[in-house]
Amino acid sequence: MGLALVLALGGTAWAADPWRAVARVASLEDRALLERVRGQSSDLPVVLEAEAGLAMDAGPDGAWREAERTALRRDARAVLWFTREGARLRVSVAAPRTGHLFVRTARVEGAPETLTWSVGAEALALAVRSALRAVDAGEPLGEVVAPPPPPPALPPPEVATPLAEPVNEAFLQVGLHAALDGYHPGGQQGLSVGLGWAGQRLHLRAQVLASLPVHLRDAYTDIRLTQGSALAWADVPFLEAGHWLATVGLGAGVAGFWRRTEARAAEVEPAPSRWLAAFVVGPAVRVRWRRFAAAFALEATLSGEVLLGRPRLGYSVDGDFVLREDGAPVRPRLGVGMVIFP
Missing domain, CATH: 3.40.50 (Rossmann fold)
Known part of the structure; x- marks a missing residue:
């Protein structure tokens, strides 16, 4: 026992x-x-x-x-x-x-x-x-020597918190732009409109730039020059802090020039009005601030455009071309505006 x-x-x-x-x-x-x-x-x-x-x-x-x-x-x-x-x-x-x-x-x-x-x-x-x-x-x-630790608490349910910059969403961009084009001392200014899509690692955008017409006058002619361009952009985010987002990208497209000439001297015969086109390519840096509303942001853009095949304005004298305005081969452009997320 x-x-x-x-x-x-x-x-x-x-x-x-x-x-x-x-x-x-x-x-x-x-x-x-x-x-x-x-x-x-x-x-x-x-x-x-x-x-x-x-x-x-x-x-x-x-x-x-x-x-x-x-x-x-x-x-x-x-x-x-x-x-x-x-x-x-x-x-x-x-x-x-x-x-x-x-x-x-x-x-x-x-x-x-x-x-x-x-x-x-x-x-x-x-x-x-x-x-x-x-x-x-x-x-x-x-x-x-120390109170016993409390029993482990259950983790709180995950709550989706809005990011400073949501991903995978479409947007509409509207703003103003100004560029030094080399044709007019004041450059060109106008309106920019774009449609795009923002992903986590890539932003795509199609953009149209329209500029106000300018007059290029001298003693012989008055040239009315109107410019516009259509570009496609691919941007990559490289900095995100709070409500700020910065991207860098590359764009390419076509720039259009509408020229109409009026003679200011009897001995001048103006050339017929015509459309001209040039290929455009260049980089851009954008900074976006999205603070007050999830569907609205402010954006600033600095870009540099390289023009291939830009028009050269001048006269034909005895069969020889005399240059008047050549335009800038590289033109910096500044844009500001708003981005709307429908």
């Missing part, structure tokens, strides 16, 4: 689920002490693991905070470490889940595994065994 009772109690202990304790070892003596603790605690359902590293007291937040972090990282119910102070050796056993800290000190002299050292080491190992046994029973020894 007594043997059966012993076997039943022993079977209950053997069936207990093992749990983890971590020992911080910072020296060869710490490793020797850990082996003594393992020997004294071999009958407990504890998996005692070593973690090499600096002493617990070397952490910037103190030994207790370091023990909390170690327990969380290693999923341990107890963390222990040794501290040498002259001839005295202190062992600390922390149970972060309940906020308890158990501390014992013994006189341990000599080198590890000598007789004088072994006496003090065995005393500390027995103290650690008592602390681990109390943790296993759910009643940790020592003082309460």
Whole structure:
């Protein structure tokens, strides 16, 4: 009957689920002490693991905070470490889940595994065994140094937060533009209208630029010049901060020129009015500010256009061409306006 009772109690202990304790070892003596603790605690359902590293007291937040972090990282119910102070050796056993800290000190002299050292080491190992046994029973020894952490809360449901710049949406752009074209001292000014699509990594846009007509007058002729262009752009975002978005891109298209000439001298015969076209290509940098409404943004654009095949204005004298206005091969353009997201 007594043997059966012993076997039943022993079977209950053997069936207990093992749990983890971590020992911080910072020296060869710490490793020797850990082996003594393992020997004294071999009958407990504890998996005692070593973690090499600096002493617990070397952490910037103190030994207790370091023990909390170690327990969380290693999923341990107890963390222990040794501290040498002259001839005295202190062992600390922390149970972060309940906020308890158990501390014992013994006189341990000599080198590890000598007789004088072994006496003090065995005393500390027995103290650690008592602390681990109390943790296993759910009643940790020592003082309460920190309140137990609250149980983990369920993560809040994900709420979609609007981005500074939503992706995959169409937009309409309307604004004003001005460029130095080399034909007129004041350049050209006019209206710009565009339709586009904004993705996460690519923005596409089709744009039409219309300019007010200008008069190029001299003593012989009055040339009325009207310009416009149709461009396609591909832009890539490179900076996003808060409500600001900056993109850089490349555009290409066709620029159209409508020329009408009136003679201002009797000896001049004006050429017939005609359309001329040139190929346009160039880069652009855009900065967008989207602050007050999700469907509205302000945008500024700085671009540089290279014209291939631009018209040259002049006279034909005795079969020879005399240049009057050549136009700029590269013209900078500034645009401002608004972007509407329907």
